[in-house]
Amino acid sequence: MNKLIGLSAAATAALFLTACASNPTSxxxxxxxxxxxxxxxxxxxxxxSKNNAISAANKTCGSRATPVVxxxxxxxxxxxxxVxxxxxxxxxxAAATVLGTISGRNAQLAQDDDYQTVxxxxxxxN
Numbered sequence: 600m601n602k603l604i605g606l607s608a609a610a611t612a613a614l615f616l617t618a619c620a621s622n623p624t625s626x627x628x629x630x631x632x633x634x635x636x637x638x639x640x641x642x643x644x645x646x647x648s649k650n651n652a653i654s655a656a657n658k659t660c661g662s663r664a665t666p667v668v669x670x671x672x673x674x675x676x677x678x679x680x681x682v683x684x685x686x687x688x689x690x691x692x693a694a695a696t697v698l699g700t701i702s703g704r705n706a707q708l709a710q711d712d713d714y715q716t717v718x719x720x721x722x723x724x725n
Contacts, residue, residue, distance in 0.1 A: 623641075624640060624641050624642060624647075624651040625638060625639065625640045625641070625651040625652060625654060625655035626638055626639040626640075626655060627655075628655065628656070628658075628659040631719065633721075634721050634722075635669060635719055635720065635721050636656070636659050636666075636719070636720055636721070636722070637717060637718065637719050637720075638652050638655035638656050638659065638717070638718050638720075639652060639655075639715060639716065639717050639718075640652025640653070640654070640655060640715070640716045640718070641712040641714065641715055641716075642712075642713070642714050642716075643713055643714070644713070644714060645673055645675075645714050645716075647714070648673060648714035648715055648716040649671075649673065649716045651716070652671075652716040652717070652718045653666070653718070655718075656668075656718055656720050659720075659722065660720075660722035661722075663724060663725060664722035664723055664724050664725060665722070665723050665725060666718075666720040666721070666722060666723075667720055667721050667722075667723045668718055668719070668720045669719045669720055669721060670717075670718070670719040671716065671717070671718050671719075672716070672717045673714060673715065673716040673717075674714070674715050675713065675714055676712060676713060676714065676715055677713040677714075
């Protein structure tokens with residue numbers, strides 16, 4: 600009986616943790632030619648995606664080197680991409696947030712992968 604309860608508790612905990620899992624916000628580094636690397640950062644905003652990409656670059660270089668950015672590209676991949684431009688999408692998100700607050704419901708349109716920043720960098724020793 601105790602084994603059954605323990606097994607049920609473990610299965611429930613595993614299911615709960617799996618349900619709470621989210622997509623990663625940054626990628627592992629891809630090594631390119633000429634000692635350059637490429638990482639991708641995702642985020643709900645332009646700044647968050649850039650910070651996530653920079654964090655991945657810092658992890659890649661470690662504590663004895665600093666990432667030196669060679670190229671940076673940020674793109675908007677929001678739910679409304681192709682329907683409206685980025686600025687209009689942000690205005691719609693703001694309006695949805697206000698309406699959600701008034702109605703007491705969550706009206707978030709922003710996703711963790713609305714923005715994508717790709718950094719190409721090299722590691723320079725400190």
